[in-house]
Amino acid sequence: MAxxxxxxxxxxxxxxxxxxxQxxxxxxxxxxxxxxxxxxxxxxQDQNRKLVARAVEKGRCSAAAGESALEAISLGTDLDAAARSADLMIEAVYExxxxxxxxxxxxxxxxxAPAILASNSSSIVISRLAAVTGxxxxxxxxxxxxxxxxxPLCEVVQGPQTSDETIATAMEFVRGIGRVPVHIRKEIHGFVVNRILVEAIEEALRLYEGGYAGFEDIDLAVRKGLNWPMGPFQLLDFSGIDVFLGVLDDRHRQGEGPEPSRVLRDKADRGELGRKTGKGFYDYSPAGKEEG
Ligand SMILES: NC(=O)c1ccc[n+]([C@@H]2O[C@H](COP(=O)([O-])OP(=O)(O)OC[C@H]3O[C@@H](n4cnc5c(N)ncnc54)[C@H](O)[C@@H]3O)[C@@H](O)[C@H]2O)c1
Incomplete structure (x- = not known):
């Protein structure tokens, strides 16, 4: 294996x-x-220095290992020069x-020629990017x-032309950096985790809009009954209601999901986007009381 x-x-x-x-x-x-x-x-680099300092403080990594990790990262703006010696590229630019x-x-x-080119995209399947390469x-x-x-998770997604050897090498790489690889054998929009998450959130919104339960109670039920660390409405506020609306709109356009919930669209129109704006389903302003 390479x-x-x-x-x-x-x-x-x-x-x-x-x-x-990582x-x-x-x-x-x-x-x-x-x-x-x-x-x-x-x-x-500043943020990574802080993350390493915290990890050392909490005993998750030794000061020497943290320092040598930071030293192993070179920074630059010249993609072409850096690519010349790369064995693996992981692309994480704008979506x-x-x-x-x-x-x-x-x-x-x-x-x-042997280098592997990977994308961290949440929604662009690899076949579209692989098609522009040789x-x-x-x-x-x-x-x-x-x-x-x-x-810990990293979804390792195999496109229609990705070789088994590339997948085996990528899985080994992910394990080697202390993350858990899961092999997705056939590419699909949203991969596995986000597809399951979106279905659950859409159902939570339907139950809320249908008046079956309040959003705080739905969150409480999911936390206590499914052991999620956050309920679906807390998660919407955490990730950003606009971000989620974008995902649902995209799914709808692709014919894979219903028209996004009216409640979400109204909140987005009012600028109530969740934690980042101080209000979403919950109120995060100093005056407001965060529930849940
Ligand atoms: N944020 C998340 O929670 C999350 C989770 C999983 C996957 N992703 C995916 O990861 C990717 C990156 O997301 P992010 O949240 O880190 O974005 P981000 O906006 O924080 O960072 C993108 C970076 O790409 C740089 N960039 C843009 N064009 C470039 C170019 N031509 N050359 C070099 N650098 C360039 C920008 O300067 C910026 O620093 C996206 O594809 C996204 O779908 C994001």
Whole structure:
């Protein structure tokens, strides 16, 4: 099986910065973190320094291991130069096909022939990106969850042309950096976890809109009866009502789900987007009382 020594992470935002750190903490990789913005790279490095300091404080990693992980991450803005020595690229730029397509084209042109090109996209299936490369057998989705250093799962998604060897190598890589890989054998929009989550949230909204129970009671029932750490309405507020509405709209457009709930659309129109705006289903303002 190919050894993935040099890992290139493209996009140093919420996901890419932590994918780079988690990879470096694995202790077996040189990591190159690339972003179009120098400021974003500095922010990412600052955040990773804080995450490592906290992990050391809590005894989850030794100070020496933390320091060498940070040292193993090189920062830069030159994708083509970084791709030349990459064994694996993990793309984590904006969720925009045109932007991702350009990254795949450039990485394919610059990276050594055996290198694997992966995308962390939540909704763009790998066959669309593999199609712009000359190596569709060496492309796959590696879908990590936020926050990467806390959430163990990584969905490893096999496109129609992804080889079994690529999947085996990718699964081994994910295990090596201390995450849990799950092999998704056939690509499908939303993969596995988000498909199940969306169904559950849509049902919670139907029950609420139908007047069967209040949203606080639905949350309480799901927390106590299914052992979820948060109820569906708390999760909507946590992730952002606009973000979820985008997911449901997209699903509806693809003919895979119903018209999104009126309640969600009204909240989004009023700017009540959840925690980030201080109000969603619950009130997070200092004056308001957070329930649940
Ligand atoms: N945020 C989440 O909870 C989450 C979870 C799983 C998967 N994802 C997926 O991960 C990907 C990244 O999401 P995010 O939340 O980290 O986004 P983000 O907006 O936080 O970060 C994206 C980064 O990409 C950089 N970028 C944009 N164009 C670039 C280019 N051409 N070259 C280099 N860098 C470029 C931006 O400067 C930015 O720093 C998306 O595909 C998203 O679907 C996100």
């Amino acid at each position: 050894e993935l020594r040099n890992v290139l992470v493209v996009g140093a935002g919420t996901m890419g910065s932590q994918i780079a750190l 990879t470096a903490l694995g202790g077996a990789h040189e990591v190159y973190l690339v972003d179009a913005s120098e400021e974003q790279l500095e922010r990412a 925009d096909f045109a932007v991702k397509k350009e990254i795949f084209e450039r990485a394919d042109a610059a990276a050594p 190596r569709p057998d060496r492309c796959c989705n590696l879908h990590f969850f936020h926050p990467v250093t806390v959430m």
